[in-house]
Amino acid sequence: MKFISLKPIVLASSSPRRKELLQLAGINFSVRPSDVDEDVPFTPEEPYEYAVRLSERKALAVFESEEEIIIAADTIVVKDGKVFPKPEDDAQAIDFLMELSGELHEVITGVTILANGKTIQFAGLSQVKFRKLDEELVSAYVKSGDASDKAGAYGIQTQGMLFVENMVGDYQNIVGLPVSDLVNRMRQEGLLILEGGGA
Numbered sequence: 001m002k003f004i005s006l007k008p009i010v011l012a013s014s015s016p017r018r019k020e021l022l023q024l025a026g027i028n029f030s031v032r033p034s035d036v037d038e039d040v041p042f043t044p045e046e047p048y049e050y051a052v053r054l055s056e057r058k059a060l061a062v063f064e065s066e067e068e069i070i071i072a073a074d075t076i077v078v079k080d081g082k083v084f085p086k087p088e089d090d091a092q093a094i095d096f097l098m099e100l101s102g103e104l105h106e107v108i109t110g111v112t113i114l115a116n117g118k119t120i121q122f123a124g125l126s127q128v129k130f131r132k133l134d135e136e137l138v139s140a141y142v143k144s145g146d147a148s149d150k151a152g153a154y155g156i157q158t159q160g161m162l163f164v165e166n167m168v169g170d171y172q173n174i175v176g177l178p179v180s181d182l183v184n185r186m187r188q189e190g191l192l193i194l195e196g197g198g199a
């Protein structure tokens with residue numbers, strides 16, 4: 001099945017994962033990566049709002065006209081009031097993973113949709129429990145390069161899956177886009193219509 005929209009959809013992201021998830025959902029869109037500075041002080045008492053705020057910055061950065069629908073997202077890993085963004089270097093990636101080792105953390109993806117003068121915002125929340133990790137595995141993983149472009153320094157969809165004991169919540173939210181919730185909301189708002197059918 002496919003969805004159609006009355007206005008062109010623009011994904012404000014350079015993330016190959018977000019692009020793939022939106023394609024898999026059956027949506028037509030173009031990609032316009034934003035180049036915003038994500039160095040915003042973390043607000044531990046409101047992690048959802050923080051992730052949503054970052055997604056809003058990305059959306060506004062690529063906004064050109066009301067003739068388009070903009071979708072932007074930001075994924076963060078949070079544990080004990082501390083945020084684990086994309087690691088700055090390999091040493092930090094190793095530190096992050098050793099800190100997450102054996103523990104439960106949250107993955108939050110904030111989403112902003114700009115459509116018809118309206119701003120629609122929400123966040124997905126998932127919980128991930130890591131196994132107790134050994135330094136040998138962690139440093140081999142980081143050396144592979146997989147950690148560098150991912151929040152929390154791991155990919156649940158790549159070899160980072162080996163760190164995960166279990167998870168609760170939306171899997172796609174961890175990969176970078178709560179696409180089921182997104183499509184549902186866009187249908188409710190009339191922004192997506194099933195091709196050849198009703199909404």
Ligand SMILES: Cc1cn([C@H]2C[C@H](O)[C@@H](COP(=O)(O)OP(=O)(O)OP(=O)(O)O)O2)c(=O)[nH]c1=O
Nearest residue numbers: 013014015074075150151154155156174175176
């Ligand atoms: C936790 C986790 C994160 N990630 C990714 C999703 C996001 O792409 C990335 C977090 O960084 P983000 O800043 O959310 O996104 P990005 O810089 O990759 O892309 P853009 O801002 O252009 O949209 O981490 C995974 O791929 N797998 C995982 O298991």
